[in-house]
Amino acid sequence: MKLMYDFFTGQLGLGAAGANITVAAVMAVIMFTVMALCAIILTWMERKVAGFMQSRYGPMYTGRFHGWAQAVADMLKILGKEDIIPAEADKGLFKFAPILVLLGSLLAWAAIPWAPDFVAADFDLGLFYIFAVSSLVVIGILMAGWASNNKWSLYGAARGAAQMISYEIPLALAVVPVVMRAGSLNPQDIVIAQQGGIWHWNINPITNPFLFIAFFMYFIASIAETNRGPFDMPETESELVAGYHTEYTGMRFAFFFLAEYANLFLVSMIAALVFLGGWWAPFPGMGWIPPALNFIIKGVLLVFLNMWVRWTLPRVRVDQLMHLCWKVMIPVSLLCVVGAGVWMMAWGQLK
Amino acid sequence: MSMSQKLVDRLRGEFGDAILAATSYRGDETVTVSRDRLLDVLGHLRDIEGCEQLSDIVGVDYPKRGERFEVNYLLRSLSNNHRLRVKVDVAEDQPVPTASRLWRSADWHEREVYDLFGVPFAGHPDLRRILCHHEFEGHALRKDYPIEQGQECSRPEHLFADEDIVRAARRASVMAAGPDALHDEVHPSDLLTVNIGPSHPATHGALRAEILLDGETILEARTEIGYIHRCFEKEAEDHTWAQVMPYTDRLNYCSAMLNNSIYAAAVEKLLGVEVTPRCQGIRVIVSELARIIDHLVCVCANLVDIGALTNYWYLYNIRESIYESLEKLCGSRLTTNYARIGGLSHDLYPEFGAEIRIKLDELMAGHTDVMKLIARNRIFLDRTVGVGAISRADALSFGFTGPCLRATGLDYDLRKAAPYSGYEQYSFEIPTGTNGDTYDRIMVRMAEMVQSRSIVLQALDKLPAGPVNLDDRAITLPPKRNVYQSIEGVMNQFKLVYEGIQVPAGEAYGFGEGANGELGFFCVSDGSGHPYRLKVRPPCFPIFSAYTHLIEGAMIPDAIATLGSLNIIAGELDR
């Protein structure tokens, strides 16, 4: 970031504001590319993981080695599909909804610190900002369901809105103890506070058992936030046909698809940076590993965990989902916040 | 004197003149009763003689008779283990009193008779067409309806009229706020009708349920079937007895072997012959394999509907591998066409037994994996326990048989209650459930697979040597050597193929334990080579009639889970 800024001001002679804007633009392009790439790789990964879980191979042919090009081929195919807008749909909203969904997750991606001082939008309220903009996704889903003018879509959207608003609460509450510990909402500070190997990470149950519980609260809530099994209420292909994106085809469907995987990786990376020490290597003496690689490996492992859960558990019912959120997860998360605070005060860990 | 014959004597004593005739043919007892006493006789049979179940209602058309139609009520007592056929004759347009107040299964069975024969049932709550389209004209199974005559019907049927929605809303309001509340708690415009099917990921076939929703709760549901009705029974009348065999494959296409065997056994019953022990053994083996496959399909699809996708592969791989053996045996996977009247199309191939043993071991491995994944899984239990539950009395009244009935805790299995094809030689248990809910239905099927495996292994061990076909030239085809080398052989083959097996005139109901319950074929022969009337009793027809009853008051996901656990196969439902 600093390097890039210096390059623009120094080499190209741009002013401070100009350099800032250029850096932001460059970072936006990088982020979007990385995000699209991530979605494609994760699609392939999901298929391979699913295959692995289900004693089969998954894609094996496209691109020779383990079907690595399958996701690319799928993307190309999906771009060639006819773009169908139902006659009775609210056309404007129908077209705008997928963009909004993708925008919500893209905006959130901006605040992820990939490595020390490498973050598209570095500001003090980063973590808070991520939660705020990702709540825009809910509106996109509601719009998609409403604009499709399809009862299944409407049900999917209503379920999605209820679910995502509810699960945002434990999701945010689970992060609060970590913020208390680091004394900052800046993702970079949170990561820096976990310096020094695996036992300094926030997940370590010995330093603070409440943070350990909070990690699991976060993980469960994040599955619900990304609408993935066993909490894929808005889609539930066996009940609501395809939920809020029943009527979408081609490029617009691809946007939802992209957003799902972008969100999946996003929540995993947040978990990695909040609980698993971000870009720090797990053990001292492993400093030669590039920080970004550390970070991505942690994110991918969490994505794997997420996929594992998805392919193992049956789907819960809508009312059970709400029950879990309001009667179990929110109380436990609140307990975590209070407990973690008391623990930190007792052991003098507060900053 | 059998149980059923004693029953007929008691009936004569009770009703005297109302019993117009009583016949006994091929082990089936039939009483003909006068139409005005029909309900009395049926009520007596249900309440006093313990006939808990009305298996089927079969119409037969004799255009030359004065009272043209015959309506047969096939009754079964599970507690006393006897069966009886009650017959009533009616002229055209003459109403028959409805039995739908005695057995809930009569509702759909009577609609079917009305649809296909035009026999009206007086007092029936909802006498509409059921298998044919609502725009269809005429009655397809009447002998004077030409088999070639197709009709184009295109308008979809609306299952909920506006006034139905108003009524449902009113009912829900009264339930919520009492009859004299100031305003309606539930307004018709709060309710939403949604179609599950005919094309929906969870129906696994073309059937439709329209549900009236208040939020996610199903206030009322109505079903429509017949999307793939091809009037199999009419087609059968146009074919010889042997030619019907491939059509039976298409009934329950997940377990075609069972359909083949039970159909062949039904015709053999009407012929009064018994197949060779080896044939019986092989039929048991392939039937039980078909049962395993059917249960695998049902459980897999059900689990997928609940969202447990991975289990699908753990079980479906085994299904595929068993299909490979069946394909090797008879040339095709789903439409096996393996049994023949009086035998089988050919013997097993030599490695069959060894192959199947290995595959059954794989079955146990997959079974164990799946049980580990679901049996104590909290989400799975939450989704299935108490969902779509039916009481034993209701299940009997609705005509439930097979795993769905056994899930209510009743250990009734035709393989034990009325052994056929040598089932009495094998030791096996009847798994039962307790609550009759989705969980029990899945678990009963899972346990039955293990029992079926044990039957297959026993049958493979005990399989006797000898011929598979009856040595009766009036029934089975002559050996090819004779056909090619002697004129008698050629003549024999020619007559059997062109004229068909000459089944003596008479009627019999042959049945067996299908994968999904009692599968029966009611065969009527007039002595020609063709069936005069062939009625299938598909197990899922009465089961699906209870579907609306099971899901009212539940939520959409429950309705989906319940539908999967009932194992509705459209091919057999619609025929």
Next chain:
Amino acid sequence: MEAFLFFTCGALMLLGGVMMVLQRSAVVAALWLVFAFIAAAGVFAALSAPFVAIMQVLVYAGAIMVLFLFVIMMLHGPVLDGERKRLPLPMWPAVAIPPLAVLVLVGGWLSGRKAEALPAAPEGFGAPAQIANLLLGRYLLAFELISIVLLVALIGALTLGLRERKLPWS
């Protein structure tokens, strides 16, 4: 930078508000309001209130407006067509108020040209730490009271919305 943000977002917010009032469809109106609120977050950011800006997005766009959209979808149908039948509205406010808005804006603009700019924000102004100190220090009582208001609203909404379900099967 700050002025740029303020003018763009201020204009967009005004646009969002006007479009909301002009929309016949309640859904589209709600979406324009979301737009206005996100723009408002930008204005807050320009006024060095980052915490408030993010809260604005989180609370308004993420929660309140979703609630609105949810209710609109729940009361589907009739809500949308209500005004279509008779748009001849009480004319005088419709005629009088927009010029008033323009007048106010222009007034602000004209006087704003002469007035000096807002003073620069001190370090840490509007950061969570500062707000937290105020909220849990000076305004603790208000904070507690507002919590009670929220609690009462929660219970009130629940009581209003709860329907006693006595359906035949339960």
Next chain:
Amino acid sequence: MVVSLNLCLGLAAAIFVVGMTGFVVRRNTLVMLMCIELMLSSVNLVFAAFSRQLGDASGHVFVLMNFAVAAAEAAIGLAMLVEIYRRRRTVDVDELKSLME
């Protein structure tokens, strides 16, 4: 071009007037509720502007309080609206004036 306090107040007032117009003109209770939200939001702008002018973050605290009030208002308002709709099958204020007659 600089951001002055007057300009902030002008913007807030303009938005307030837009909201007020909507509230008076529109007959759809849902949209009227939204207009109230918009008016509340314009008040928030004033708080933030004065906070900045005076260098005292108390204004931000008030904005947060206002958020809570807005949320409570929306929750109660919408719940009442749903209840009204359930009884009267309309959310049009012109049809909801039984007390006037």
